[in-house]
Amino acid sequence: MTEKELKGLFNWFENWFKDQGIGAYWAEILGFIINLVLVLFLTYLLDRILRVIIVWLFKRFSKSTAITYDDYLVKSNFPRYVSHYGPVLLFWYLEPFLFDGYDLLSDIVLKLVDIYIVVLTVLVVRSTLRSTVWYLRTKDQYKDKPLESYLQVLMIFAWAIGIILGISILTGYELKSLVTLGAASAAAMLIFRDTILGFVASIQITVNDIVRIGDWISMPKYGADGEVSEINLATVIVRNWDMTFTTVPTYSLISDSFQNWRGMQESGGRRIKRALMIKQNTVRFLKAEDLQRLSKVQLIGDLIKHRQDTIDKHNLRVNADKDLSVNGRNQTNLGLFRAYIDRYLQNTSGINKQMTLMVRPLAPTAEGVPIEIYCFSSDKVWKNYEYIMADIMDHIMASVSYFDLEIFELPSGSDLGKLQKLNG
Secondary structure: OOHHHHHHHHOHHHHHHHHOOOOHHHHHHHHHHHHHHHHHHHHHHHHHHHHHHHHHHHHHHHHHOOOOHHHHHHHOOHHHHHHOHHHHHHHHHHHHHHOOOOHHHHHHHHHHHHHHHHHHHHHHHHHHHHHHHHHHHOOHHHOOOOHHHHHHHHHHHHHHHHHHHHHHHHHOOOHHHHHHHHHHHHHHHHHOHHHHHHHHHHHHHHHOOOOOOOOEEEEHHHOEEEEEEEEOOOEEEEEEOOOOEEEEEOOHHHHOOOEEOHHHHHOOOEEEEEEEEEOHHHOOEOOHHHHHHHOOOOOOHHHHHHHHHHHHHHHHHOOOOOOOOOOOOOOEHHHHHHHHHHHHHHOOOOEOOOOOOEEEEOOOEOOEEEEEEEEEEOOOOHHHHHHHHHHHHHHHHHHHHHHOOOEOOOOOOHHHHHHHHHHO
């Protein structure tokens, strides 16, 4: 179809309205609206048809080849992005006929179409680069390489070029002029470095949901340990638990390491991790009278009986000589103490039983055998958490003597006085 025929086709509705007796102004407006709707509908229809056809062809082609690269192209939506070129080129071709006589509107629409083509091209490049990274990840020689970092660098360049082209299209400046402007921008970046870094960091913090106002964060480098009260362009203000304020550079939340306690606050509990140092020389095997006495402890009475039955059967099977306690298997006061603590925690209402709960001995040290309590309190409010933890530790420390165990502590005060009396 020639340009003359296309122009006549676009003028058909306007001429028809004039033939119906409608004024020239309204005939032109109505004709333009109908032409615009038809062009947009035709563009949309072509977009849908091309998308289905091109995606189907790519999928069929990828299944028929042994190479996996084309599979990754399909996964990264490469065919879908490519299919958009057809409709936009059709609209670009019909635009002079559609906006004939509307020079200002035509100029704006052409700029928007050109910008759309630039953005679409960047998306095609991104899709290709992603597919390449995914494909290289399947190769042994690239599995340990930081391919994502290279991808991000290349995408920064791609978007930078796209933005420069977009500005050139909108403003009408040549790329040469924009390069000169870029040099001036570089100087400005040096002057406003902190502000720019803060602005970039603010975007990353928001997009990645790294920190929110009200989060409890710990940043020892800056002496910050408290709730975030304010996030500005250049600084983050942290209200510490001692009611002082610490000002942290916004960019440091991206460049430095810090601890965000939001995960704990949103979870089912707050961790309790405490250890008692037990004197090693107080750990011993338990005799029958010891077991009989400890069987009266309600939390572990059934456990002692069950364990002893199992131990007796084992010792009988291996014919252990129990004239010496070290022969065969035996129960120890430290083992029963650990079992008691575990049962006690299981029966404490303030402990979340759905999260990790254990009592474990750590490696012996010069101060004794550490018995560590590891569990989570149901209440995460600081004051209540401290109360629950203190109540547990008070009870456990008071229970140590019932198992003929002693807690290690360095001699001081009255202990030194007793030593002096013994020596003298």
